[in-house]
Amino acid sequence: MTRTHWAAVTAVVLALLFAGAATVASAGGDTSASRTPGAGSADAGFARDMSVHHQQAVEMSFIVRDRTKDEEVRRLAYDIAxxxxxxxGMMLGWLDLWGLPKVVADRAPMQWMDRAADGSSGHGSAHGGHGSGEAGDGRLMPGMATKGELERLDGLSGRQAEILYLQLMINHHNGGVAMAQGCVELCTVGTERDLAQGMVDAQRSEVELMVALLKKRGAQPLA
Structure with missing residues (x-):
C-alpha cells in the first residue's frame, strides 16, 4: 500500500472508532424493533452507497494533499477527508446497529433511489433512473471518478493536481448531493435524514468554493 492509501485507511478507522458511541446514542432512539430499516430500504441503501461514495472523496483528498503545497487546497482537502x-463511520455504524450487511452482492448501487424494496420507506419512488448500477461510463455511482481519472490525479502535482482535484470533487459533490437529497425524501430514520440534509447543505457550499478556486486558477468545472 502507498503512504496515501495507508493515510486514508487510518482516517477511516479512526472515524469508525470516534463515531461508534455517537452512532448508538443518536440512532438508537429511532431504531426500535418496529422501525429498524430493512436490507432493501432507502435508509440501508443510502448508508451503503454513500459510504462507498465518501471513501473515494477521502482517497482523492489524501492524494491531492500530498501533491500540492497550496494551503487553501490542502485545507479544503483535509476538511473534506x-x-x-x-x-x-456513522453510516457503517448504523448498518451494524441495524444488523444489516454493508455489501449486498445482488443489489445494484442506487436502486434505493427508485424504490424502497421492502416497503419500509412509505414515501413511494423518487429520482427515477438512478438505480441502474454503474453510471454508464465506468463510474460506480453518479459523480464518482473513474479509475483512469484517479490514476491521472495521482500522477500530477502542483497547479495541475489542484485543478483536476477541484474538477473531480465538484462532480463528486454534485453526485453526492443528489444521493443525499434522495435520502432526505425517502429515508425514515430521523437522524439519517438530518445527516443527509447536512450533506446537501455543506456540499453545495463547498461546490461554490471550489468553483471560485478553479476560477482563480484560470480553469472551469468539467462539462
Missing part, C-alpha cells in the same frame, strides 16, 4: 471519513 475528515468530514466524510467521520460521516462514513
Amino acid at each position: 475528515n468530514t466524510q471519513a467521520n460521516q462514513r
